[in-house]
Amino acid sequence: MPTRYSFEVCAENTGALPTKAGYRMLVDHGLDTLRTADSIFVTGWPDRDRQPSTQLTRALCEAHRRGARIVGICSGTFTLAAIGLLDGREATTHWRMAEELRERYPQVRVRPHALYVNHGDVATSAGTGAAIDLALELVRCDFGAAYAADIARHMVLPPHREGGQRQYTRNPPRRPTPQPDTLTPALSWIEDNLHRPIAVEEIAARCAVSPRTLARLFDRHLGTTPGKWLLRRRIHHACALLERTDATVAAVGAATGFPDPSNFRRRFADEVGTNPSDYRRTFAQPAGH
Numbered sequence: 001m002p003t004r005y006s007f008e009v010c011a012e013n014t015g016a017l018p019t020k021a022g023y024r025m026l027v028d029h030g031l032d033t034l035r036t037a038d039s040i041f042v043t044g045w046p047d048r049d050r051q052p053s054t055q056l057t058r059a060l061c062e063a064h065r066r067g068a069r070i071v072g073i074c075s076g077t078f079t080l081a082a083i084g085l086l087d088g089r090e091a092t093t094h095w096r097m098a099e100e101l102r103e104r105y106p107q108v109r110v111r112p113h114a115l116y117v118n119h120g121d122v123a124t125s126a127g128t129g130a131a132i133d134l135a136l137e138l139v140r141c142d143f144g145a146a147y148a149a150d151i152a153r154h155m156v157l158p159p160h161r162e163g164g165q166r167q168y169t170r171n172p173p174r175r176p177t178p179q180p181d182t183l184t185p186a187l188s189w190i191e192d193n194l195h196r197p198i199a200v201e202e203i204a205a206r207c208a209v210s211p212r213t214l215a216r217l218f219d220r221h222l223g224t225t226p227g228k229w230l231l232r233r234r235i236h237h238a239c240a241l242l243e244r245t246d247a248t249v250a251a252v253g254a255a256t257g258f259p260d261p262s263n264f265r266r267r268f269a270d271e272v273g274t275n276p277s278d279y280r281r282t283f284a285q286p287a288g289h
Contacts, residue, residue: 001150004143008033012056020046031059039069039138042076043131048100057083069138070122073131077124081105090117091124113223132157144283145239182207183217190230194237195255200226234258235271242280249276 010029011017017025034040040063045052052060060083064070072080077093078101080086086108093101098112111117116125116134118141125134132155140148186206190198203226204214218226238256241247247255253264253276268276 001147001154004147008037010034012053031055034059034063034068037063037068039071041071041073042079043073045075045077045079048075048078048097048104052079052082060085064121067121069120071134071138072122072124073134074125074127077101078104080122080124081108085122086124089119089122090114092117092126092130093124094127115223144243144285145236146243146283146285149240182209183221190233194234194257196257198230198257203230231267232271235268238264238268238276239272239279239283242276243283243285249280252276 008029009025009027010031010033011027012031014027014030017027019025040060042060056079060070060079064085070080070085072078072086072091072093074094075097077086077091078097081091081101081104086105088107088109090109090111091101092098092111092114095112098110101108102110102112114126115130116123116137118134118137120141123134123138125131136148136152136157139151186203189206190203200211200214204211207214207217209217214226218224218229222229224232234256238252238258241252241255242249245252249265250261253259253261253268256264258264258267265275268279272279274282
């Protein structure tokens, strides 16, 4: 798998820096590193009562103005909110801090249940697992679905989780319902059968629940409907085929459950924002990769 990113850690103060995890982290690079970075991740802001320094605020805002992507991970969202990058925009953070974020920064439109929110130039995520989901989404935006899928497989991760999928919280359901594991076999089966028609009733039968209960499970644990989840999985698989094969657009559509080429092109454009042919020209991988 080719390496397409370089990675550096920087801080306002360099040297051996303490962490809340009980170890010291050796940081060699200062804020000058942000002058050339394409993506900048603020991976946490544990002292949320403290405002970012003038130096950090200037460095992040200047990087954003020149086109760098600024990402707030978990409590790092508070940093982006404090310097004004989230004014009037949707954002998320760990569910335990969502209400605090809303109270401190009323100009931010907080989405407390979202795993991540990606605006392109600015993105935010919930906790550690959601940060990985967001990172894979950014890889997908940069280099396509197939490369992101390779990374996910290397990390032994499940299929792509949409940003609107719900965070897990401590709030119990009002009455007993099937656990998320109820969905796991069905989701795996769907992945293996994207080439053929799949009815909601068929998914429900595989989960041993009614279609209505299936809809509630998808809403609670995936933040979407079964139909929308299935559509996105078909489109993501189509993206990978467009990147990795020379099959015709019609053949890719048929292989991902769209026997009508016109319907495939329309659905693809609605989800991806471009047509299949233009997507292939942008992300197709050279032979041998």
